[in-house]
Amino acid sequence: MPPGKKKASLALLDGQIVASFGRRYLVELQDGTTLDCVTRGRRGALACGDRVGVARSGPGQGVIEKLGARDTLLYRSDRVRQKLIAANVTQIVVVVAPVPTFHEDLINRCLAAAEHGGMSSLIVLNKMDLPQAKRALKSLALYEQLGYRIVALSAKRDVSQLLAFLRGETSALVGQSGMGKSTIVNALAPEAAVRIAEISAALDSGRHTTTHARLYHLGHDTHIIDSPGLQEFGLHHLDMGELADAFVEFRPWLGRCRFRDCHHMSEPGCALTAACVAGKISERRLESYRQLLRERAS
Template sequence: MAKKPKLTQRQKRQVAANRNRRLQDKQESPESNSPVADEASLLSGQVIGRFGKHADVEDADGVVARCHIRRTIDSVVCGDKVFFSKGADSESGVSGVIEIVEDRHSLLSRPDFYDGVKPIASNIDQIIIVSAVVPSLSLNIIDRYLVACEDIGIQPIIVLNKVELLSAEEREDAIAQLATYTSLGYEVLFTSCKNSEGLASLNACLKDKISIFVGQSGVGKSSLINQILPNADELVGDVSDNSGLGQHTTTAAKLLHLPAGGDLIDSPGIREFNLWHIPVERVTSGFIEFRDYLGGCKFRDCKHLNDPGCLLREAVERGEISAARYASYHKILATLEEQRPSYTNPY
């Protein structure tokens, strides 16, 4: 039997407020016409899937209920710990209502041109940044993800997939390119779904943690998930011969339980991770090797480019900071303004 949750005083007040609000509201939408919940009827669970206006919630016994979401809740994403009420199965298959989302210890969001900053998943322990030699190995894309990870304080792991396609010479070049990240303390794995290289190490990293895979389409995220969890029934899309870009194969966010322990959140792919929602100062500090030099430049408004007395540029010239990472940083800054939407209505 699932245990009744112990609510905090704040959560009890929230339940009471929600209940009173619903009792007084005579204009409820069809999605929230379920009976008003009280504290005694609530169960605790975890969101394992999000589908449009509904979410799948798994209780402590492993039973999954598809739930409506109270209109008073701002957002619900995979990984959320929630309190929900259960009812009889309806014809639509929806049999519960999410009443409260517990406080999150981490939240991964991505900027959306139309919706602003859009939450993707919560309560994540680590982000698996997947890149590949096909479509291409882009260090700038990796840097974007690393900035996002550093900004929200979630540990990243870098995975280079499809390494079976590399010649010996190309492999040495990839190792040299990624050596900068290992020197900074980031974990880097080489994997292949064809010959199983690196999969044991990847499984060890995932054990007992909540992880999410991110990366461009076509890098093999779904193929890796199929190797890690064969029963996940992920769709695998071939890389387009014409464009070199992969086809989006994941259509809805879901949380998958790993046999050895831990969970994996699979979310629709992102071809490019924009950072226009992060202030320039936080983008700069997202390059961890820059931090020892920040605040020491001659001018307080130093752009860290051609400014006199710039400690960052001097560190690059002395070889203390990677010239490639420094160039990648300025490439990111150059794209921030052009990617940032104005939200101005032209009509």
């Protein structure tokens, strides 16, 4: 390696991407200051939460020269491309609310992404102040039976009970838009949220909606990522076996079908179909799995 090059890499500052705007990134350095950064050349996509090495390029500005190893990567994918949501997340928090109506299929996809990516998950039912909340909570009973933790709260009133679930984790809040993700984050980290919102607005040509993920610190080992509303959550990056395995309650039945390469669609002797008929697996969950499989075939 030429001596000049070595010197340059020694001068890199360690940082973490706390917000991303297309090809521009807000990188927080270890002293808490932030740099408005670009990447050099056409390197692969970076995500909020990524640990990076940055070279200062001007006042308040930098160039991302190095991408650190990722512990986890949360992303969705369709036939043509992958869309990164956040990196180094340890826990996914799926936020739902009684209004607007939430889609169970999206919850299933988020949970499957978490299972596949080695992240734990938690469901938050927000807007418990609304009259429709009780019914919504009942409809989540299925997830509790599956072993997922559910926290019911009203972000407008009190989010403190959520703290115990977040401590020590880097949590990504995901879900449809309008569920209250940003309200929860603002309630948890009001000062950080305002500060990042201001910097972001300046970098993001004044747009005020959450169009990109943002990371906030709730403590030295507790971080939370607000993400833009999801409408779609494709899981094309999971092969068939991985997809079935990402539905936790399917696991005991896998490998028990008549055909070794069973897709669990309409094959005879399918152990998952049988488990569903016997009431051991929810029809809605199996249908979510089948829908995901159909999507990749089309």
